Amino acid sequence: MRREQPLRRLDRVLRVPARSRLLLLEEIGADYEALLERLAARGVPEARARRLAARRLLPGRAARADLEAAYRTPLRRWLGQGITDATATALLVALTVALGSAGILAALWWPGPLRDAGAFSWLLAAVALPALANWGHGVARIVLEDDLRAERRVRLLGRHAGFAIAGLAVASLGVAWEALGLLTAFSASAPHGEALWSAVARVSTLGAIGLGVVAAGLLSWLLLVPKLLQYERTEARIRRVVEREPVTEVAR
């Protein structure tokens, strides 16, 4: 058994904020190595020394639960035991989507070019809402757990990029469709001033909404970037701790 295996396992199962996870792993890892050295110096065979050190120092289920309770985020602490992480995440996502939906619906129902932009603006709303849910899910994880592990970060950003591209594609399609309609009308007969204005407004509004969706996607992503970078740096340090070569050569 190599030293990093139990630490890696601990890293995988310990659900505390990323920074606390790093500090706990550093502390326990250093203690674990020092105890191995001490036991090896006493002539304890390496395999037995590892078992003894692991049994003493590596947190079991009860100790992990105590540590997780001690290092809860303020929101998690405030929510208490009654609400699970999954429920709290679902509630935060639902709140984000509800607020976003209210904003989008208000914009689409309000008299003006947005309402006149037609079916494509509704399609854009259909892309924006799941994008908002995805973003809300990331934010919920950050405020609830102050942690977003690598695989989750990749999934979050992958979906975020996918929704931004889908938004741009729908908007482009809408602009092309409306522009085609405008050109067709032009070729048939000179359109009235009001009809021309209405068609131009629809094309430009769709273009603006598409750009707006992409800009909102970028801005919302930028809001998460500092935290995501912090998690990235913390995880790099955790990797160095758990992947450290064993220093118990004296036991061999």
Next chain:
Amino acid sequence: MQANLSKRINEILVLAVLERGPAHGYQIALAVEEETDGAFTFQHGTLYPILHRLEAEGLVTGAWQEGSRRRKTYALAPAGRAHLEAESSDLRAQFATLMGFLEGAARAA
């Protein structure tokens, strides 16, 4: 009550070890186990929640030693020393009462 007594004993054991001087977590675990002949042990990492709780309550202070490998050392804080003294005398009185009760019960039997 049992959990509370166990928690108090664990805390007092940690504070008593630190009263002699700063120590790393594993040193505290070893000292408790060896000096009580294994009567008290910190198994499965139960030491760390205790240390971190005591640190959060200001009874011990934790400091990182930089080097090729960062290590955390704990020391008894002044509040911890006062807490140790108060808890020691309180537990002594409780155990004296308990022993008196058990001896009385044994005599009656």
